Amino acid sequence: MFNWLGNVRDRLRRRAPQFDLVSAQQRIPQSAPLDAHSARVYEQSPWVYIAINRIAEAGALVPLKVFSMQGERRIGIDNHPLEQLLNNPNPLTSRFELIEQTLGSLELHGNAYWLLVGDERGRPGEIWMLRPDRVSVVPDAARVVAGYLYQLDGQTIPLSAVEVLHFQRWHPGSDFYGLSPISAARNAVLSDRHMADWNRHTFGKDSGVPAGIVNIRDFISDSDFERLKREWRSNYGGTSRRTAFLRGGAVEWQHIGLSHSDLDFLQGRRAQRDEILNIFGIPVGLVSENATEANAKGAERQFIERTLYPKLVRLAEKISAEMLPFYGGGLVAAFDDIRPTDSQARLEEIRTAYPLLSINELRASYFQLPPVAWGDAPVHTPRPKPLPQNEEGS
Template sequence: MFETLRARLFARAAPRPEEAKASRTAPLIAMQAQGRAVWSPRDAASLAREGYMKNAVVYRAVTMIAESAASVPFLAYQAAAEKPDHPLLALFADPNRRQSGTAFFETLYANLLTAGNAYAELVMLGGQPAELHALRPDRVKVVPGADGWPEAFDYTVGGATVRFHDPGAGGIAPVLQLRLHHPLDDHYGFAPIEAAAMALDIHNAAGAWNKALLDNSARPSGALVYRGEGGATLSAEQFERLKAELETNYTGSVKAGRPLLLEGGLDWTSMALTPRDMDFLEAKNGAAREIALAFGIPPMLLGIPGDNTYSNYAEANRVFWRQTVLPLVGRTAAAMATWLGPAYGGAVRLTYDGDAVDALAAERESLWRRLEAASFLTRDEKREAVGYGPDGESEAKAGSASWTS
């Protein structure tokens, strides 16, 4: 017994495995569907059909944001130096043979806003990025690995599937996923259309009701009541004749508004609520405002009446650019730099050129005036405050003054 106890006390401890950084919650995520495609909890194709393709407010909101964001040019930096001739900017300007840079990023932003997810495929040639392609979100499925994070993406078309594998540390992933925050999903984003789903249904239902009203406006919304003596009712022949007469003479948009000619004993009783009773227009405009709110667009810019949040159109447009467009461009630039940076040495920082946005010209002029009046700042400090590097004049003057003294 003593020898056994002694062996336990003085036994050499087993070598500890090499430590690796990993989330303690990742295995719980991985247990759900390791190695299998995780399907999106909502149908991205249905969101696109019911929202973008059938609703004018959603279409305009998505198009407005995507076109505005795609028009903002990128700036590339290595350390503190701007690199206007960086090859990554050339790739963004000409991503593939079928799309210009503006068209590629417009597609990418539109996919992100419509489905909550956007995917970009990278094509390498000679060890360097050669092409970028935007993938349809409804065709891409995430494949989680043992650590819970995506290890591959499945792209399915017509029953055929291509799997893009993550090369791991040190490699460049063939697919980049951009996603909007989803509080209840680990792999997919949350589309603005989903947040405004109820408002979208109301707006679409209002349009359908209006269309049906035009198609059937001559069909009375009420009841024909026969008030015969002694409780008498219409015979089967009389009923069929009355029904045929209504179908022939009072149905269709051409016959809209034609008055009913009622015979003895027949009385018209209206049973429908008028658009005024239903507050029809206000309900539709309220739904449109809610859709615009979900996308981050001031309703004034979409021509939706009843919104007086901003004093004028220019102010609403500045808010749109500052709070919606530029944050979207900024997060995309950061994701692209992280994704493609290793192909260019890893020391690439991407940002956007806010000076190229005409809608913010008034803000720039105001800033420049304030800086010009700031006598306590040097010329180079003023340039740095607006995002420009030193021009060398201050250093030259300082060097000249030192040499003279």
Template sequence: MSVFDMLFKRKQAPKGTAKGGEAYTAKRPIYSRVGPGQAIATPRRYDKLAREGYQQNVIAYRAINLVAKAVASIPFVVEEDGKRMSEHPLAKLIMRPNPKLRGENFLYNLVGYYMIAGNAYAFAAGPKEGAPKELWLLRPDTMSVVEGTDGLPAGYEQQVMGKKQRFEVPSVLHWKTFNPLSDWYGMAPLEAAATSVDAHNDGSRWNLALIQNGGTPSGVLYQEDVDHPLTEAQFDALKTQVETQYTGALNAGRPLLLEGGLKWQDMGMSPKDMDWSSSKNMSAREIALAFGVPPQMVGVPDSMTYSNYREARQSLWEDTIIPLASDIAAELTAWLAPKFGGAETKLVLELDDIPALADKRARRFDRIANASFLKDEEKREMLGFSTKN
């Protein structure tokens, strides 16, 4: 039996006949099932990803903050029936979601959770029917999806300090990335970059340990062809001397004076032998790419992907920031617009004042303005200006 047949089994039905006389009823795909009303625990890697990938890795920290701050800087405006509504209650809610956070901080934290965990949750507080009064973020590692029928969530469950509370589906926004191994949770970008994050962090720790041990690789002191080996007292005295006078950052570079037939043998590789700098730069590039950030934007040297910083910045906005912000606008529209009773209400991005796109806008303006085959009304319409008198 094929995979298609397993997922979409056909059977005789009392009603309904397809072309050719075959009677059947369509069935929905089968999703991973735990049991109706039972919460499915969030994968318990959020704390490790947050600690190793965000708190202790400068490249991931920089990439996440760069994208999150850029998305939060884009104004979100409300359109209703094609008209901009500056005084719309939805616009006011987005500008000030709750007494604790401004709109920019709300979006910044929302994107931060999304990029670290692959899942971001927001809760709409207010009347059961009608527009919410406040929007609050819920930390991803405290949230679980409650499975319903036909692979659709029946609710969400939050557990904090041993206390549980359940939310209805309409009151919670669950924004997640694509995950090929889960029907319920997104995959964190940090998971794809986990190996590179470990390599980058281990390289930094190795460098720190090397500095703290005198700036030299590990080695061993030994005697060769001697009649009288070191006594225990001599060994202890030599060990104390090496630890106090030849290790540590303050003793870096001091020559090691050997006597009594002692010799030094390196036991590790030098930074040059390990090509340490190139290895760290490669890991940094891979981490940046996992977040859709050009390596130049996070300070990785020798990044030749883009000819200059300006092109890298424009690519970041066009390939990562604007698509991510557009996705947020679409998710918030689908979640909040019905609560405000507007079938034609939607959130859109205001991109006219983005500095990174100024050069591209100027070139487009000049190209349209100099198009002699277009009428003035057509030029104004293409540039987004009203053609009405």
């Protein structure tokens, strides 16, 4: 296996502290119990796969920009070094892939980790995604987090706290690890998988034949009884459906199972789907085959406002707090505000503020544009009246 992390660490400008690995491993807090199974759930549950992909891919499309703060105003900085780094985080990963994997890991594990590789100026020069199931937090009484341990090819690699950017969701039972939505969706996911397995076995292994009893009322010999069982299982135990031909009235079939309609199977699966999607914040109208165009648009708006945008804010504020200080003070990062707005209401707001604010204030507040030299005066600054001409000069 290509040991990319080992090669990356050889180029680190700031070395990780050499932990006492035995002591550090003894201090590692336990992560969420479902972490080891999260990848398998993602692979086997179609609704978990759809929910995580919808969030991760939609979030990866939103640009992130860097601003300088001037009082309460944010002034955009074109082509900031952090933006350049995110556009090319490392030789093997694109910007889209980095954000997609970060959001996906947060939904799947409740945690996401970036390894920051320093350049010659002491700034992050590369960003590498670390698999959350391989990362362990090493707590410290004084600094809260002393560092991290990364498992790779049977080796334990120590990483300092400044080398790792740890994104995490809130976990009420852990100070060091985030809580995955899969933990909350566990029962719904298991129920949906069991229903899918039952359906698969019904039409696969059981050939669509319902469970039942072949009741032989008349006494028959052991040899005839074994022959009848053998022939029945041979005829109805394969992968193709056959028709039974029974001679005489002494043998009858008694149905003991429940059919799909008896179980309200489709409605049950829809209920599990809705519960899983709701836990991940995906409105059902985005995937429902019965959604009208109006319902689909409303669901998309709800998804952007209440699910996707808050997740992007979490990422941006973490980047602002722990990465932008490498580039100086007074900087913040923010993803584009993708929340749908009422265009007419926004226009009325600008019209109301128009006579009260200066050109620069309007540019900063509503258009995120830098100030201009001629923009300090209010838009409606009264022009001086021309002096009246005297009669002699007329």
